[in-house]
Amino acid sequence: MFAFPPSRPPLPEELVAKIRPVSLAGDRRVALAAPWSALLPEMSLRRGSTLVVAGAPGTGSLTLALGLLAGATAAGSWGAVVGIDNPGVVAMADLGVDLAHTLLVPRPRGLWAQVVGDLIDGIDVIVLRPPGRVPPRLARRVADRVRERGAVLVPVVDAGGWPVPPDLALGITEARWRGTSRLESRAMTLQLTGRGGVRPRARTVEMPDRHGRLRGAPWSD
Amino acid sequence: MERLIGVWVEELSVESVDGTTLRVAQRLLEALSVLCPFTELVRLGLYVLPARGPSRFFGGEERVRALLASTVREITGHEPRLGAGDGLFVAELAARAGVVVAPGASDDYRRRQPLAVLGRPDLAATGRRLGLVTVGDFADLDPARVAERFPAAVGPLHRLARGERAEAPGQRDARLAARLARLTRAPQRDEQRGFFGQRGAAEERAHAAALRVRRRLGDDAVVVAGLRAGRVPQDRAVLVPWGSLAAPAGSDAAAPWPGHLRPPAPAVVFAHPVEIDLVDATARPVRVDGRGRWSAAPVAVILAPGVRRAVVWSAGPWPSVERWWVAPRRRAHAQVVLEGGEALLVAAESRRWWLAGVYD
Numbered sequence: 102m103f104a105f106p107p108s109r110p111p112l113p114e115e116l117v118a119k120i121r122p123v124s125l126a127g128d129r130r131v132a133l134a135a136p137w138s139a140l141l142p143e144m145s146l147r148r149g150s151t152l153v154v155a156g157a158p159g160t161g162s163l164t165l166a167l168g169l170l171a172g173a174t175a176a177g178s179w180g181a182v183v184g185i186d187n188p189g190v191v192a193m194a195d196l197g198v199d200l201a202h203t204l205l206v207p208r209p210r211g212l213w214a215q216v217v218g219d220l221i222d223g224i225d226v227i228v229l230r231p232p233g234r235v236p237p238r239l240a241r242r243v244a245d246r247v248r249e250r251g252a253v254l255v256p257v258v259d260a261g262g263w264p265v266p267p268d269l270a271l272g273i274t275e276a277r278w279r280g281t282s283r284l285e286s287r288a289m290t291l292q293l294t295g296r297g298g299v300r301p302r303a304r305t306v307e308m309p310d311r312h313g314r315l316r317g318a319p320w321s322d
Numbered sequence: 323m324e325r326l327i328g329v330w331v332e333e334l335s336v337e338s339v340d341g342t343t344l345r346v347a348q349r350l351l352e353a354l355s356v357l358c359p360f361t362e363l364v365r366l367g368l369y370v371l372p373a374r375g376p377s378r379f380f381g382g383e384e385r386v387r388a389l390l391a392s393t394v395r396e397i398t399g400h401e402p403r404l405g406a407g408d409g410l411f412v413a414e415l416a417a418r419a420g421v422v423v424a425p426g427a428s429d430d431y432r433r434r435q436p437l438a439v440l441g442r443p444d445l446a447a448t449g450r451r452l453g454l455v456t457v458g459d460f461a462d463l464d465p466a467r468v469a470e471r472f473p474a475a476v477g478p479l480h481r482l483a484r485g486e487r488a489e490a491p492g493q494r495d496a497r498l499a500a501r502l503a504r505l506t507r508a509p510q511r512d513e514q515r516g517f518f519g520q521r522g523a524a525e526e527r528a529h530a531a532a533l534r535v536r537r538r539l540g541d542d543a544v545v546v547a548g549l550r551a552g553r554v555p556q557d558r559a560v561l562v563p564w565g566s567l568a569a570p571a572g573s574d575a576a577a578p579w580p581g582h583l584r585p586p587a588p589a590v591v592f593a594h595p596v597e598i599d600l601v602d603a604t605a606r607p608v609r610v611d612g613r614g615r616w617s618a619a620p621v622a623v624i625l626a627p628g629v630r631r632a633v634v635w636s637a638g639p640w641p642s643v644e645r646w647w648v649a650p651r652r653r654a655h656a657q658v659v660l661e662g663g664e665a666l667l668v669a670a671e672s673r674r675w676w677l678a679g680v681y682d
Contacts, residue, residue: 159664163589163682179528189679190547190559191587201339204532204564205545216535223531278665283637284586284657284681287665313585 131225131253136315137172140271142299146173146226148251151244153263156273161289164308165271166228166257167193168315174199178225183209183216185230195313214243221252230257237264269295286310323408323488325373325425328417329390330403335367336533336565339525348502350397357389365495370413373406407431409488415439429485433458440479441490457483532564553642554655555587556678583655588667588679595669595676599624610654610670614641623658635659639670
């Protein structure tokens with residue numbers, strides 16, 4: 102049936118060690134599929150970083166975070182959603198989330214920090230809505246573990262709800278629904294801030310648009 | 323009821339996408355069948371065999387369990403949990419807990435279990451309210467009363483609790499045997515995993531992460547989502563515990579129905595809708611009439627007693643009659659935008675309003 106043996110002989114171990122790079126540059130980032138990549142300064146998520154999505158409840162912070170998850174899972178990464186008790190699965194699918202590569206932990210109870218710790222070794226992007234106020238020490242500890250392990254943490258909080266300065270923050274400053282005979286789309290003003298030379302900037306996007314996705318021009322300088 | 327030895331291999335209870343689990347499960351089944359030809363793979367992760375024959379042959383049940391454990395370790399590299407008890411249901415409980423129930427003590431063991439082991443969280447919750455804590459408490463209810471007060475699906479569980487049934491509904495995976503048979507015919511395609519097998523490795527790591535969370539929070543803590551056919555978002559979502567074989571439906575079965583609610587869909591959808599009120603300018607409840615029109619324009623929504631939010635915009639209502647296999651279901655959906663800018667999906671059913679979702 103086979104013209105040659107289907108299993109190839111194993112490569113010598115020293116050779117494998119030599120030809121495998123210690124860490125690929127691309128490996129240190131989580132790729133984002135379009136159009137989500139346009140939301141971030143370097144078109145992708147840096148591994149080990151925390152990206153806070155902040156906005157008043159009900160103004161689209163959850164959609165924005167799930168959108169980033171869509172961008173990552175559509176590009177082949179694994180994602181997790183922790184602490185969202187009633188996820189809108191249809192909205193997730195419309196945004197482009199690859200449901201087959203997404204784990205949901207709807208009710209982590211008081212153990213969300215431990216659950217994030219359990220996930221960061223195998224999951225690339227973790228969307229987290231912490232229940233209630235987050236103690237600064239706990240936030241710092243979780244962010245440190247994430248940095249160590251190379252995952253990306255996306256806490257979804259009210260404005261100012263993440264008590265330590267994150268690497269990046271996308272804040273929703275204004276959200277307005279447009280509708281005719283039904284809800285059509287939501288115009289959302291996003292404010293990007295961050296550490297390490299990230300220039301603060303603002304833009305307006307449509308999210309969700311009438312197809313449940315993201316629409317908007319790149320960051321204007 | 324026949325005494326069974328149960329072998330629980332947690333790592334094999336979760337199916338990997340690339341089919342590794344299934345292949346290892348099959349190999350283990352073949353190995354265990356050498357010890358006892360009546361070994362059965364009930365579900366991924368759970369093997370059972372009759373206790374009596376092998377015990378006589380190998381010189382005692384304890385000796386059989388030691389052989390089983392070493393075989394599992396050798397084939398899979400995982401540490402199994404072993405248990406024994408009468409009937410499939412008790413055998414699984416015992417195996418998962420790693421308990422060998424003494425001959426004749428299975429009734430007592432089953433009755434001591436918390437009600438949740440019957441696998442119906444709603445029953446467990448109802449039971450708690452009624453002061454039924456254990457399976458035994460539930461078993462002591464009069465069967466006639468149970469048939470009268472509970473849904474029909476609870477009947478078999480009650481017989482299970484009473485020890486009149488050996489196995490729980492759905493305990494066996496009916497499709498597994500056919501899938502294993504197909505597996506032995508299909509050529510193995512490990513080569514397709516990619517150079518250095520990176521893809522397989524990422525998958526393995528994700529599965530290990532899910533398993534860690536499940537160990538910490540319980541079997542149902544990690545969930546995967548899928549879509550099925552339906553008209554409104556709350557009907558289309560399928561959420562199943564991660565690792566269960568009832569995989570979310572595929573894309574062909576997931577198409578929305580004609581007349582479905584078009585996107586955008588709410589980012590928050592309540593599995594159990596929350597009762598709310600919609601009121602008009604005179605503070606009277608808004609209704610949807612027989613022709614699918616508002617009785618009056620809604621001006622406020624009352625989310626909870628005392629929590630009143632003004633409505634600045636509304637769309638709908640969109641009435642629908644769905645002839646399910648039960649009685650026809652009449653519903654109407656509407657969208658409202660509140661003063662603060664939040665948008666909600668609301669549904670009218672049985673002359674009440676429900677909060678179905680939030681466009682967060």
